[in-house]
Amino acid sequence: MRLRFPMPARRARAVPLLAVSALVIPVLAGLAPALFTGGTATAQSAAKPQAEPRSPEGKRYLSQPLVTSIYTADPSAHVFNGKIYVYPSHDIDVTKADDDLGNQYAMRDYRVLSMDRIGGPVKVNPVALDVKDVPWASQQMWAPDAAYKNGTYYLYFPVRDKQLDKNGLGTFRIGVATSKSPVGPFKADPKPIAGSFSMDPAVFTDANGASYMYFGGIWGGQLQRWKDGKFDPNGSDTDLGQDDQPALSGKIARLNPDMKSFAETPRDVQILDEAGKPVLGGDHERRFFEASWVFKRGGKYYYTYSTGDTHFLNYATGDNPYGPFTYKGHILKPVQGWTSHHSIIEWNKKWWLFYADTQLSNKNHLRNVKVTELKFAADGSIPTIDPFVN
Numbered sequence: 584m585r586l587r588f589p590m591p592a593r594r595a596r597a598v599p600l601l602a603v604s605a606l607v608i609p610v611l612a613g614l615a616p617a618l619f620t621g622g623t624a625t626a627q628s629a630a631k632p633q634a635e636p637r638s639p640e641g642k643r644y645l646s647q648p649l650v651t652s653i654y655t656a657d658p659s660a661h662v663f664n665g666k667i668y669v670y671p672s673h674d675i676d677v678t679k680a681d682d683d684l685g686n687q688y689a690m691r692d693y694r695v696l697s698m699d700r701i702g703g704p705v706k707v708n709p710v711a712l713d714v715k716d717v718p719w720a721s722q723q724m725w726a727p728d729a730a731y732k733n734g735t736y737y738l739y740f741p742v743r744d745k746q747l748d749k750n751g752l753g754t755f756r757i758g759v760a761t762s763k764s765p766v767g768p769f770k771a772d773p774k775p776i777a778g779s780f781s782m783d784p785a786v787f788t789d790a791n792g793a794s795y796m797y798f799g800g801i802w803g804g805q806l807q808r809w810k811d812g813k814f815d816p817n818g819s820d821t822d823l824g825q826d827d828q829p830a831l832s833g834k835i836a837r838l839n840p841d842m843k844s845f846a847e848t849p850r851d852v853q854i855l856d857e858a859g860k861p862v863l864g865g866d867h868e869r870r871f872f873e874a875s876w877v878f879k880r881g882g883k884y885y886y887t888y889s890t891g892d893t894h895f896l897n898y899a900t901g902d903n904p905y906g907p908f909t910y911k912g913h914i915l916k917p918v919q920g921w922t923s924h925h926s927i928i929e930w931n932k933k934w935w936l937f938y939a940d941t942q943l944s945n946k947n948h949l950r951n952v953k954v955t956e957l958k959f960a961a962d963g964s965i966p967t968i969d970p971f972v973n
């Protein structure tokens with residue numbers, strides 16, 4: 584079995600959170616370090632410089648954690664009223680062993696990060712939504728996203744419900760919560776979004792105001808259990824095991840104007856290869872695993888996603904929000920840690936990739952969010968980013 588979570592080659596000594604916070608981290612990739620006091624980062628410190636952080640293999644990191652006072656992952660970044668807000672998962676330390684189901688990702692709440700500019704101080708805001716305040720949820724608040732419309736902020740979040748499967752775990756559904764503030768607190772609707780399933784919601788709003796939710800993820804995200812349109816509680820824990828067949832696709836559904844319900848039955852987001860054929864299930868460096876994120880640039884729609892067990896962030900382009908999308912390449916090479924989940928925004932006339940690694944802990948379930956500039960070639964292609972500096 585391909586174990587989803589343990590990565591022996593990437594394991595080494597864990598660096599205590601506070602020890603790293605005390606370091607003076609040099610400016611890398613043009614970004615100031617985030618050092619913390621009381622939950623708010625300061626761009627520089629007067630303390631004497633100490634050693635530059637290195638990976639367990641001795642490599643230098645391309646960029647530094649945005650915050651060090653809590654663990655964060657799966658960053659969905661947005662610009663609201665000129666300010667940058669990041670909606671991450673809030674990782675917590677648990678004693679559960681790494682497994683393919685993702686039991687060690689036992690997050691219980693969300694906290695929003697905010698900043699006036701990239702490279703500036705980052706604020707860790709109070710709890711925005713707690714699992715205990717979501718009536719239908721059991722556990723594991725995974726990667727969220729957010730949207731804004733007509734004075735209301737919407738927080739979309741995947742969490743297991745209380746309907747247990749063969750592993751005694753709930754079924755992932757996607758909930759929605761609202762607030763008048765971008766940092767919450769958010770109030771959850773009493774039920775998950777009707778027709779939603781699996782995890783990793785990402786909401787894209789097109790120039791004409793139509794909003795779409797992309798979602799889904801295989802293995803622990805359970806997408807493979809929905810292959811026949813209804814949930815199979817005894818289905819596979821990983822994928823369909825059909826390497827020579829088209830890979831499972833992420834999903835898309837247009838949202839109703841209320842931003843809280845689907846206007847249509849979710850459809851497949853198809854990824855095609857250069858010959859126009861669907862990427863196959865056995866093609867683990869190109870097939871969809873989780874972490875959909877869509878943005879539009881130069882009239883093209885970029886569908887971006889994680890390949891999970893091969894640890895790449897990839898992109899494919901299309902000419903409308905539904906696709907099909909043609910595979911183009913890797914955005915980011917593997918980071919330190921198992922998961923790779925990201926978002927991409929335009930801010931101050933530049934494009935930015937928010938991602939996460941495990942620099943602070945060297946544990947797969949205790950991640951830290953980072954940001955680096957994303958460049959485009961003249962033809963719209965994306966040069967692959969290495970998360971380490973050579």
Ligand code: FUB
Pocket residue numbers: 656657672685688725726782783800873874922923924
């Ligand atoms: O953080 C928990 C899960 O791991 C996310 O939902 C996935 O995208 C992966 O990062």
